[in-house]
Amino acid sequence: MNLKQLALHLGLSQTTVSRALNGFPEVGERTRRRVLAAAEQFHYRPNASARKLATGRAGAIGVVFSSDRNLLLDPIFTDFLAGVAARSAESDTDVLVSSALGDEADTYRRLARAHSVDAVILSMPREEDPRVSLLHRLALPVVVHGRTESKLPYAHLDIDNEGAFRRATEMLADLGHRRIGLINGDTAFTFALHRERGWREALAARGFAVSAELGRAGQMTEESGYRFARLLLEFEAPPSALLCSSIFAALGAMRAIRDLGLAIGRDVSIVAHDDGLAAVRPETLTPALTTTFSSIRAAGARIAEIAAALAAGADPASLHEVWPVDIVFRGSTLPPPERAS
Amino acid sequence: MNLKQLALHLGLSQTTVSRALNGFPEVGERTRRRVLAAAEQFHYRPNASARKLATGRAGAIGVVFSSDRNLLLDPIFTDFLAGVAARSAESDTDVLVSSALGDEADTYRRLARAHSVDAVILSMPREEDPRVSLLHRLALPVVVHGRTESKLPYAHLDIDNEGAFRRATEMLADLGHRRIGLINGDTAFTFALHRERGWREALAARGFAVSAELGRAGQMTEESGYRFARLLLEFEAPPSALLCSSIFAALGAMRAIRDLGLAIGRDVSIVAHDDGLAAVRPETLTPALTTTFSSIRAAGARIAEIAAALAAGADPASLHEVWPVDIVFRGSTLPPPERAS
DNA sequence: TGCAAGATTCAAAGCGCTTTGACAAATTCA
DNA sequence: TGAATTTGTCAAAGCGCTTTGAATCTTGCA
Numbered sequence A, B: 001m002n003l004k005q006l007a008l009h010l011g012l013s014q015t016t017v018s019r020a021l022n023g024f025p026e027v028g029e030r031t032r033r034r035v036l037a038a039a040e041q042f043h044y045r046p047n048a049s050a051r052k053l054a055t056g057r058a059g060a061i062g063v064v065f066s067s068d069r070n071l072l073l074d075p076i077f078t079d080f081l082a083g084v085a086a087r088s089a090e091s092d093t094d095v096l097v098s099s100a101l102g103d104e105a106d107t108y109r110r111l112a113r114a115h116s117v118d119a120v121i122l123s124m125p126r127e128e129d130p131r132v133s134l135l136h137r138l139a140l141p142v143v144v145h146g147r148t149e150s151k152l153p154y155a156h157l158d159i160d161n162e163g164a165f166r167r168a169t170e171m172l173a174d175l176g177h178r179r180i181g182l183i184n185g186d187t188a189f190t191f192a193l194h195r196e197r198g199w200r201e202a203l204a205a206r207g208f209a210v211s212a213e214l215g216r217a218g219q220m221t222e223e224s225g226y227r228f229a230r231l232l233l234e235f236e237a238p239p240s241a242l243l244c245s246s247i248f249a250a251l252g253a254m255r256a257i258r259d260l261g262l263a264i265g266r267d268v269s270i271v272a273h274d275d276g277l278a279a280v281r282p283e284t285l286t287p288a289l290t291t292t293f294s295s296i297r298a299a300g301a302r303i304a305e306i307a308a309a310l311a312a313g314a315d316p317a318s319l320h321e322v323w324p325v326d327i328v329f330r331g332s333t334l335p336p337p338e339r340a341s
Numbered sequence C: 001t002g003c004a005a006g007a008t009t010c011a012a013a014g015c016g017c018t019t020t021g022a023c024a025a026a027t028t029c030a
Numbered sequence D: 001t002g003a004a005t006t007t008g009t010c011a012a013a014g015c016g017c018t019t020t021g022a023a024t025c026t027t028g029c030a
Helices: A003-010 A014-021 A029-041 A048-055 A076-090 A104-113 A130-137 A161-174 A190-205 A222-233 A247-259 A296-311 B003-010 B014-021 B029-041 B048-055 B076-090 B104-113 B130-137 B161-174 B190-205 B222-233 B247-259 B296-311
Strands: A060-065 A094-099 A119-123 A142-145 A155-159 A180-185 A215-218 A241-244 A269-274 A290-293 A320-323 A326-328 B060-065 B094-099 B119-123 B142-145 B155-159 B180-185 B215-218 B241-244 B269-274 B290-293 B320-323 B326-328
Touching: A003 A014, A003 A029, A014 A029, A048 B048, A060 A076, A060 A104, A060 A296, A060 B076, A076 A094, A076 A119, A076 A296, A076 B060, A076 B076, A076 B094, A094 A104, A094 B076, A104 A130, A119 A130, A119 A296, A130 A142, A142 A296, A155 A161, A155 A296, A161 A180, A161 A190, A161 A241, A161 A269, A161 A290, A161 A326, A180 A190, A180 A222, A180 A247, A190 A215, A215 A222, A222 A241, A222 A247, A241 A247, A247 A269, A296 A320, B003 B014, B003 B029, B014 B029, B060 B076, B060 B104, B060 B296, B076 B094, B076 B119, B076 B296, B094 B104, B104 B130, B119 B130, B119 B296, B130 B142, B142 B296, B155 B161, B155 B296, B161 B180, B161 B190, B161 B241, B161 B269, B161 B290, B161 B326, B180 B190, B180 B222, B190 B215, B215 B222, B222 B241, B222 B247, B241 B247, B247 B269, B296 B320
Parallel strands: A060 A094, A060 A119, A119 A142, A142 A155, A155 A320, A180 A215, A180 A241, A241 A269, A269 A290, B060 B094, B060 B119, B119 B142, B142 B155, B155 B320, B180 B215, B180 B241, B241 B269, B269 B290
Antiparallel strands: A094 B094, A290 A326, B290 B326
């Protein structure tokens, strides 16, 4: 059943039916009701492609699997995407997921030139990210999940990674910790850079030595969490507390602590960033994990809204949000054990 | 730059340019080369919507976040989707991700009637899954990731869950284990049902009592793995080995074993199903985990191919695959400790 | 009652592409 | 050399929708 048939059936013009369906004001109330009823009855749905062609808008937003993480996939992406998809569904927008084969820039160019999407979501930005200016040149609106250095006005939503890790570090310092290790994501990415900065600043503010060797960055997997934690804890003067950039890394760090015959909390405190994944809940671990928490799913949902606004022509310069991050205090953080130092 | 402009520039008709670009045979070789060169030069890309409208095919496949797991998201979905997206990119097909708000059936109806996609991928099917017949009625080709009871011909790709868990159970039995627990996914889903069946059959084949209480099913999270393992291990006659349906559940089970002061492997053996996630690698754990392994990413890639074939009109009845599952023997499985029993 | 203003409705022109059926040019064959 | 093919190209007709600009029908008011 298409518009023509529906119009024919109703004895109306396609124009009127289209307008009635799309809520234009110049349609009589009686007529509108008739149209709506018939559309309902025949399960009429405008053909997506035809509508796109006529309006020029794709009615879709794009998400590109960045090649950076193409091999090493981040499980939190599911939650993020679920947030995006859920909110997009509400505004009847499609979500197009593309994988960048080879050059990621090509993928964006393809999306732009084929007019497949009205806006794209850019994940895991780097401090200097050429993608933002590329998209600007392509005139493809973008909302960045995170932040990047750019003079160009670009919409973004980020969480306060710096503040979160600063406060977490301060909290550990308040408990008496002097040597606080950081197990971070790859600092090529802005979020990791910000976290490192927060940690570094808090240490500096207290006058603690900021030794680079206490800050490690890499993949946020269980295994690398384990490896880094072991490395740090086997130092002459090991840290008495560890900050982990992901729950998976924290799992690895906890394993390392145990493997070394130490107790989590009592011997080595742990704070982890929690994105709110259902698969591993920090509050159910033993001991329950102190976390910096921010729901990545909620971020996805909000980003979908921003993308929709952008697609509708909103000014990117006005679409900036930085969400505060909660610290949830639990059993994995205790004062450091008594020591000579 | 659109087709018209390109044709104008070349002094050719739109027809010829279109045909040249799409590789039709009736275009002169010289002409074709000219057209291709110009298209390259001007970065011409056909407008996706226009092409869809003209051809009637959406050039996209759909993936629906099932409401079943909408709240409790599965991190392995990222890997699956990455596989789908990567392969789809090769065949220039879009991947549309939709979230089912409310009734999932509505989402499929919407996709079908708006002709947004040429085929859909159905994940986590149940034994009796109304979605398959719904999609059949909607004439929307479907490829099921897993299997379901249905008389209708439907394409699917599944892994041999039953065989995997049967062999894993047999392997444990061969090591001398008599009481083997199962920590499974929700048996409302076929994959979990099959795994349970494999476990059950192996036990029965050896003449071991198949006590229902040794088989537990629920979410595949760390927490529920912990809970179930604890429950089982606190029995009067606890299992000496545990089969876990996911690496996350295995992580929880390992924690439970340790919390009870037991040793993984020596006191309680563990086998887990490994989907190949990078975030948690069974071979790097202590002890390294014995697993049934099948890359969910590879499955996603192959499913994208099947979906493309379906979209191109292939007969679903001919598109069935069941992949064998490898068992990878590692340190977490040892003979059971000597006991009175 | 007559007419301007407002409320509805419509026919037709795109949107940018593919594809059909016709036509011209080049080639082959008798 | 002329007819019969084959090859290469084109104009035009859609695909199903939105939207413009004009036409028609109601009202309200003088």
